Amino acid sequence: MNILNLDGSWEFRKGGDTSWLPATVPGCVHTDLLIANQIPDPYYRDNENEVKWIGETTWTYKKNFNVSAEFLQQSKVLLHCESLDTLSTISINGQEIGKTDNQFRAWEFEVKNVLRPGENEIQIYFDSALKYGQARLKERYIHSWSTDTHKLPGGNYVRKSQCNFGWDWGPKLVTCGVLGQIQLIGLDIARLDDVYIRQNHGKDKVELVVDIKAEVLAKKSLKAKVSITYEGDDITSEDITLSKGVGQVAVTIDNPLLWWPNGMGEQPLYKVDIQLFDKDLLLDSFTKSIGLRILNLVRNEDQWGESFHFECNGVPFFAKGSNWIPADTFITRVSEQDYIRLLQAARDSHHNMLRVWGGGIYEPDIFFNICDQMGITVWQDLMFSCATYPTFDDEFMSTVEEEARQQVKRIRHHASLALWCGNNELEQGLVGDTWSDITMSWDNYEKLFDKLLPEIVAELDPQTDYWPGSPHSPLGDRLDWKNPKWGDTHIWDVWHGMAPFEFYRTCSHRFVSEFGFQSFPEPRSIQSFTIQSDHSINSPIMEYHQRSHNGNASIIHYMLDWFHLPTDFDHQIVLSQILQGVAIKYAVEYWRCSMPRTMGALYWQLNDCWPAASWASIDYYGRWKALHYMARHFFAPLQITGIENRDTGSVEIYIINDFQEGSEGIVRWKLMTANQGEVIQYGDLSVKIPGLSSSRVERLEFKEQLQSYGKNNLLLVLQFEMNDEIVSENYIFFCRPKQLNLQNPEIRVKVNNHQLIISAEKPALWVWADLDVDVPLSDNFFHLAPGDERVIEIPDSLDKKELQKGKNIFSLWDTYQGHSFPSKSTITRRSSSSR
Numbered sequence: 001m002n003i004l005n006l007d008g009s010w011e012f013r014k015g016g017d018t019s020w021l022p023a024t025v026p027g028c029v030h031t032d033l034l035i036a037n038q039i040p041d042p043y044y045r046d047n048e049n050e051v052k053w054i055g056e057t058t059w060t061y062k063k064n065f066n067v068s069a070e071f072l073q074q075s076k077v078l079l080h081c082e083s084l085d086t087l088s089t090i091s092i093n094g095q096e097i098g099k100t101d102n103q104f105r106a107w108e109f110e111v112k113n114v115l116r117p118g119e120n121e122i123q124i125y126f127d128s129a130l131k132y133g134q135a136r137l138k139e140r141y142i143h144s145w146s147t148d149t150h151k152l153p154g155g156n157y158v159r160k161s162q163c164n165f166g167w168d169w170g171p172k173l174v175t176c177g178v179l180g181q182i183q184l185i186g187l188d189i190a191r192l193d194d195v196y197i198r199q200n201h202g203k204d205k206v207e208l209v210v211d212i213k214a215e216v217l218a219k220k221s222l223k224a225k226v227s228i229t230y231e232g233d234d235i236t237s238e239d240i241t242l243s244k245g246v247g248q249v250a251v252t253i254d255n256p257l258l259w260w261p262n263g264m265g266e267q268p269l270y271k272v273d274i275q276l277f278d279k280d281l282l283l284d285s286f287t288k289s290i291g292l293r294i295l296n297l298v299r300n301e302d303q304w305g306e307s308f309h310f311e312c313n314g315v316p317f318f319a320k321g322s323n324w325i326p327a328d329t330f331i332t333r334v335s336e337q338d339y340i341r342l343l344q345a346a347r348d349s350h351h352n353m354l355r356v357w358g359g360g361i362y363e364p365d366i367f368f369n370i371c372d373q374m375g376i377t378v379w380q381d382l383m384f385s386c387a388t389y390p391t392f393d394d395e396f397m398s399t400v401e402e403e404a405r406q407q408v409k410r411i412r413h414h415a416s417l418a419l420w421c422g423n424n425e426l427e428q429g430l431v432g433d434t435w436s437d438i439t440m441s442w443d444n445y446e447k448l449f450d451k452l453l454p455e456i457v458a459e460l461d462p463q464t465d466y467w468p469g470s471p472h473s474p475l476g477d478r479l480d481w482k483n484p485k486w487g488d489t490h491i492w493d494v495w496h497g498m499a500p501f502e503f504y505r506t507c508s509h510r511f512v513s514e515f516g517f518q519s520f521p522e523p524r525s526i527q528s529f530t531i532q533s534d535h536s537i538n539s540p541i542m543e544y545h546q547r548s549h550n551g552n553a554s555i556i557h558y559m560l561d562w563f564h565l566p567t568d569f570d571h572q573i574v575l576s577q578i579l580q581g582v583a584i585k586y587a588v589e590y591w592r593c594s595m596p597r598t599m600g601a602l603y604w605q606l607n608d609c610w611p612a613a614s615w616a617s618i619d620y621y622g623r624w625k626a627l628h629y630m631a632r633h634f635f636a637p638l639q640i641t642g643i644e645n646r647d648t649g650s651v652e653i654y655i656i657n658d659f660q661e662g663s664e665g666i667v668r669w670k671l672m673t674a675n676q677g678e679v680i681q682y683g684d685l686s687v688k689i690p691g692l693s694s695s696r697v698e699r700l701e702f703k704e705q706l707q708s709y710g711k712n713n714l715l716l717v718l719q720f721e722m723n724d725e726i727v728s729e730n731y732i733f734f735c736r737p738k739q740l741n742l743q744n745p746e747i748r749v750k751v752n753n754h755q756l757i758i759s760a761e762k763p764a765l766w767v768w769a770d771l772d773v774d775v776p777l778s779d780n781f782f783h784l785a786p787g788d789e790r791v792i793e794i795p796d797s798l799d800k801k802e803l804q805k806g807k808n809i810f811s812l813w814d815t816y817q818g819h820s821f822p823s824k825s826t827i828t829r830r831s832s833s834s835r
């Protein structure tokens with residue numbers, strides 16, 4: 001097999017133009033126009049409006065390339081396109097060779113007869129996906145959510161990233177272009193077409209059954225070699241003779257090192273090399289990294305209905321994590337470093353699962369490789385979201401079938417893959433008995449999500465479970481996705497329904513695959529898309545970078561409920577993040593206490609695709625919001641928490657232990673005044689906590705104390721200590737933080753080599769360091785009682801003398817004072833170093 005790469009320098013032009021501009025492949029029309037200085041940054045202020053025309057226009061890409069006479073002597077020459085966005089017509093030397101209609105699948109065309117030795121030209125013409133979708137809608141309307149506000153209509157007719165048409169956290173920037181590798185492949189004898197590795201786990205061994213399929217062009221006796229290595233050491237290898245290009249071989253790994261999700265063990269990865277030979281001539285090879293594990297969704301009848309939890313190697317685990325969206329609207333800009341940074345952040349905050357949400361993209365191999373290495377299991381939606389789909393159209397069904405086949409084959413060997421899920425939120429009101437203004441018919445729904453897709457998964461990846469949609473109610477009424485007895489659910493009563501955070505604690509669902517609360521991105525990130533006069537929550541630009549229907553007013557509504565509204569813009573921004581953290585912590589801790597009834601909490605959402613107000617815990621520039629720091633604590637494998645009753649003053653103390661082994665330690669608690677931090681009462685108890693459990697270890701009653709001190713002057717501090725070390729700490733309030741009788745905490749800062757040592761004279765809540773650095777700090781947004789010291793590791797680059805002054809350290813008390821932040825650094829626009 002010979003490969004001629006056609007990536008790199010291309011040219012492009014708008015339909016109707018005569019001159020060409022330089023382009024880069026892989027890339028897209030927006031990134032090419034940006035590099036060619038033809039458009040302003042679409043993420044800056046309201047520039048998105050000025051570049052709307054791009055998605056309504058046709059575009060042509062072209063490249064001249066040389067092919068040798070020798071290359072053309074091969075018996076087959078294919079043009080291989082990894083991902084074309086989306087509706088394209090490809091021609092070589094003026095002759096049309098094919099059309100494409102699906103961004104999510106690779107395309108191959110035989111091109112030998114159109115190529116000539118020497119110079120050739122390829123042109124790819126892209127139709128407007130937007131106009132196409134809209135024309136189809138006119139022929140037959142099929143519904144999609146919120147077409148009037150944040151989303152352009154018609155995307156559900158096109159197999160293209162659905163959020164490219166806009167979403168309630170993302171811009172309406174409809175791209176086109178060559179998104180993946182493009183190459184000529186020359187073949188003579190044969191190439192590997194498909195390799196499937198099945199794992200059979202036995203006692204102290206794992207058998208790998210490897211199915212090999214080759215595409216054969218010439219009648220030869222083909223052989224394959226399968227070799228397994230671990231960290232460079234040979235484990236085993238087998239040779240096999242293929243018959244008609246097909247063969248199966250089984251190899252055994254003795255004393256296997258098992259792969260575990262983050263927090264449960266290591267992530268050893270074995271390398272499986274498959275080489276295809278004609279006698280001694282190497283024709284083709286594949287390498288796959290695999291983890292030896294059994295990873296399943298377990299659904300058994302139980303006392304509450306039907307379980308819904310994941311198990312790895314027979315060990316159940318509570319899924320802790322969030323939902324993943326594309327990390328940039330212009331997806332080819334997301335670098336390996338960006339993926340590493342985001343996934344490392346997920347790992348560092350104890351995520352063991354990410355849900356790749358169905359309105360984005362099937363992420364590239366690098367994403368899954370990193371998830372494998374970091375132990376982050378993946379709930380993989382197929383790419384259908386919040387819309388009805390034209391399953392009545394045979395062409396649509398056949399391109400979807402090919403897309404699903406290719407994606408299942410590409411992703412199935414990854415250790416991190418936990419589940420295939422048909423779609424996002426179609427069963428949440430978009431399906432009915434018949435087609436209507438808002439629904440598709442059940443018949444048409446079932447055709448795709450109950451038949452075609454599960455059949456493909458069963459055929460190509462029988463070791464991974466399939467779930468038709470998220471949310472889905474597997475028993476009883478299928479539309480009853482809010483029921484707490486079975487299935488997964490999305491809880492949006494908080495935020496979309498404007499319910500108070502307390503609503504979360506009325507929910508005992510089996511697995512919460514979405515719930516969320518918005519905040520603003522980091523002040524420095526806001527500076528990247530605004531000018532000074534935009535710095536007000538309801539300025540047109542701040543509202544423009546907010547796509548949720550209930551908008552910035554919702555953040556302020558909840559802020560007024562929980563906190564005082566700061567007068568200063570930057571304080572409002574940071575407080576919105578604290579508020580978001582409070583909401584998600586409030587929910588997660590309750591659900592973790594409810595295990596094993598509830599066995600998963602994936603908050604909406606981990607990341608952003610542009611700088612905007614959103615539910616993300618990490619903003620577009622990779623900066624951690626308060627929520628992400630808090631997740632480090634509320635997702636920690638050993639956690640102490642309390643479920644309080646603010647009326648009666650009772651607090652039930654829970655210890656959550658995600659480890660398989662039991663833990664022994666001391667629970668310490670102290671009740672103190674909020675104004676002075678004076679300890680009113682304290683206690684401790686020794687506890688033994690079983691593994692994989694949440695245990696209620698104590699119930700405290702503070703009725704009298706509430707009466708004598710007032711709810712607004714009491715804080716309960718809980719600590720779990722093991723081997724003289726505090727492994728978990730939590731604060732419980734008996735009123736909203738705005739009602740607390742806080743005083744100036746008199747924060748003290750010491751600077752010591754690479755550390756900031758922070759303490760306070762009086763209780764300090766949600767203490768944060770605003771350090772103008774782009775690396776996550778070792779801790780932030782924590783509470784301090786008098787006598788506590790918190791140490792933050794700091795980078796060398798910071799001016800220690802300045803830090804000593806303590807001007808960069810804030811706490812909730814500051815947000816109540818109308819103080820200004822110290823002046824910020826100059827505007828940081830997006831640059832490679834800032835992501």
Ligand code: BMA
Binds near residue numbers: 169424514604
């Ligand atoms: C859910 C998701 C997304 C959406 C989010 C916030 O419904 O599936 O479609 O962005 O809520 O509204």
